Amino acid sequence: MIADQLGLHVSTVSRVLHAKPGEGLRAASSPTVERVRKLADELGYQRNPHAMSLRTQRSNLIGVLVPRLSDVVLATIYEGIEEAAAAQGLSTFVTNTRDLPDVQRARTEMVLGRRVDGMIFGDAHADTGFLDEVAARGVPFTLVNRRAGRHPAVVCDDRLGGRMAAEHLLGLGHEDVAIVAGEPYASTGIDRTSGFVERFREAGLPIPEHRIVHSRFDARGGHEGAERLLATGPLPSAIFVVNDFGAIGTIGALRDHGLRVGADIAVVGFNDTPLAAELPVPLTSVRSPMHEMGRRGLHQLVRVLEGEQGETELLRPELIIRASSDPELYAALKLKRLAGLGILDGTSPPPGRV
Amino acid sequence: MIADQLGLHVSTVSRVLHAKPGEGLRAASSPTVERVRKLADELGYQRNPHAMSLRTQRSNLIGVLVPRLSDVVLATIYEGIEEAAAAQGLSTFVTNTRDLPDVQRARTEMVLGRRVDGMIFGDAHADTGFLDEVAARGVPFTLVNRRAGRHPAVVCDDRLGGRMAAEHLLGLGHEDVAIVAGEPYASTGIDRTSGFVERFREAGLPIPEHRIVHSRFDARGGHEGAERLLATGPLPSAIFVVNDFGAIGTIGALRDHGLRVGADIAVVGFNDTPLAAELPVPLTSVRSPMHEMGRRGLHQLVRVLEGEQGETELLRPELIIRASSDPELYAALKLKRLAGLGILDGTSPPPGRV
DNA sequence: CTCCGTTACCCAAACGTTTGCGCCAAACGT
């Protein structure tokens, strides 16, 4: 079409328009190149990706599987993936699997049916059967968020994160602690828990089995997990919840039991999602570089696509201490509240109408 | 390939494999059909979507633009879209625009370059210039989440939702209220605010300009919005925040000022995201059917693609009353806390160590 | 026996690229 108008052959035009810098040498004479370029953007020409994919057997498409996009952690990781992909001229399909093996299988087939060049799994299960199959089929992929087996992955150093949380609580003198450990098939929960447990064991304070409960990763799950914890045995002095949403649910459960987070019991979450800081009692949380994880995950995949060997990356977590676990910060919060009520400075309280 | 092995022509095989129920009559004899089907799934044959798209000029691809996927509202809407799309054999590209007009433009071109069949915008701005252009180019699309101009959209009845919030607060005797109204270009914030304002005006209590502040939709934005509100004039007795995340930020700001939500001041949010119920003081919120909105948005688009005229749908919101605005529920919460502390039943308080 | 309708296929073009090969002419070396 654009070739006809210029009396050139389509192959010439193709070379002019799509030759990569390095190999454009034998393309065409500079006047021709100019003419082609000019007409191309006059006509608003856009290469047809289907024709290209058909011919080259490369789609520049990446399939991404996550448990749930409505989990802000996965959504943020995906944002990182998508951003990096766009920068590389790649497009991404993302889809929810709800952590259900059947759905994982079905969606993987679906995505592969779309002829993606590679995949990124954010929903790996510790049981690696499925991923081994995928790998055996020669599908290039990397993992993010959760690791599994020896497959290349970009994850937070969850074990270290767990240790940091433990270190913090140990420093505050906690001896009887409990864990809401998330789903038993997720390396995130597993590693965070084991790091935490490990550190306490090293301190001579092994954490008994019944102090560890599993639960879903959403707020509801954290709520239920905490309920089970509260139903058995005496109240622990602190609870480590392996993700912030779970922590929020846990806080809800504690509230239902009339417990004040930060005063009656300490809570530490994981991920440092944007909400953590805004909670009525700000939540101590281990920050994981979610966005960065997505970006690196994609880059890792690109490398794998280029034939390199993927290798697992551990990203460094960071402990953010807030009032939910820190007595001093909690006291400061209290003080502010009293000030707000005018109790400390003698002014009258604001007109509470509720 | 599969044709060769059977000594059939590729066109015959194509007809056998891909004929839709209604038009499969002239396909082939039943023994042939059997043979083809059998070999097809022995070989794990999958139709090449690129070849198909190239030939038919239809990609079965939908492009979706949202402000941010890490906003749980948009993520949930997208989940609805994706679910419905998958059920229809469609795939979706989703991408963040961060509500930046330049990015919206760039990403739209990008998505269109992928030859999608249609688009869904979750990030429409009230200024319809851009969407008008897209429509003029003949791109089929629908809006979700936010409406704009006369373009077909599937949204929550936000005005009604605002009225519900107002009704609720009026019923509780609030007379001096304020609004954190979100971004000024988003119909969600605009409509929710105007419904709320309208209802108060009808009650003879017009809300003055300075009681309405705009802000970003994330927690940080809600925090800042509330700060500005608190900086000017006397404390209102209630604050309506047009989205839950903003409400959480607002609650954070109130906390910083030593105010107790539910006691010193009432807060009402919007969307009823899963966190609302789990907050230390559960948040009253107007529930919007986010998932359903996504599903319907996709169906609407499918109809548009089939040549029908799209028409805007308003989904019904529902008010969920919780302790952040309801004195009785708040009192009950208080009571529970006291019980938990053992003050009411004479048992000793749990061992608070923090 | 002819004619027609039906059944069960095949044929070939087309969708828009990419890419190895080859051709022509001009430039270059000797």
Add this chain to the structure above:
DNA sequence: ACGTTTGGCGCAAACGTTTGGGTAACGGAG
């Protein structure tokens, strides 16, 4: 002046489908 290189481009096949238009064989009706 005569090979040889090389720059500039055309040729054509191929990627895997879809689809309108055949055609051959067959059966039955007249």
